[in-house]
Amino acid sequence: EDKVVQSPLSLVVHEGDTVTLNCSYEVTNFRSLLWYKQEKKAPTFLFMLTSSGIEKKSGRLSSILDKKELSSILNITATQTGDSAIYLCAPVYNQGGKLIFGQGTELSVKP
């Protein structure tokens, strides 16, 4: 059965800290992996990762995929209170493109 595990499930840090969120997956017919940020509303898109070892970067956020280890990480540097949210990773099925979401990591950034 397909499985996505994110760790940690929750994390409390102070502004300015750097965090690393982990996502591991066991998904048949894997095509790519998406990261989303969810703040008490619908998920908003962060990154799409298709190739292993190539870092995607957007401001203070970056992410990389390791297809050999079936995992991905999301890094956030110099965290701000606005980064507080649930971060979801979702492998994409090769056929149909449905997403299989992990439980998410709830990040809380304290001032």
Place this chain on the structure above:
Amino acid sequence: DTGVSQDPRHKITKRGQNVTFRCDPISEHNRLYWYRQTLGQGPEFLTYFQNEAQLEKSRLLSDRFSAERPKGSFSTLEIQRTEQGDSAMYLCASSYDRVQETQYFGPGTRLLVL
């Protein structure tokens, strides 16, 4: 550029009633997905359409659930004889085929079954 829209945003109903939700995808997107999210969990896939064809349904989707996308544009999700366990956020997402497979989500419809 309008994003994905969903209506209603909130719905409270009594057990046993039928409810229908609507999703309008981003206009050029030919794929439309429905997900359900309960508190503390990531969204769970329910079904998806490519144009007007419903191509996959999750085994989570009981016979009480039906979805349509009659003209390949908006979609409706109907739940018949609602149960308290149906209480959740129902999310719609759309994408443009496999070329740009990033899915963009609507604001969701939060359903509460009393």
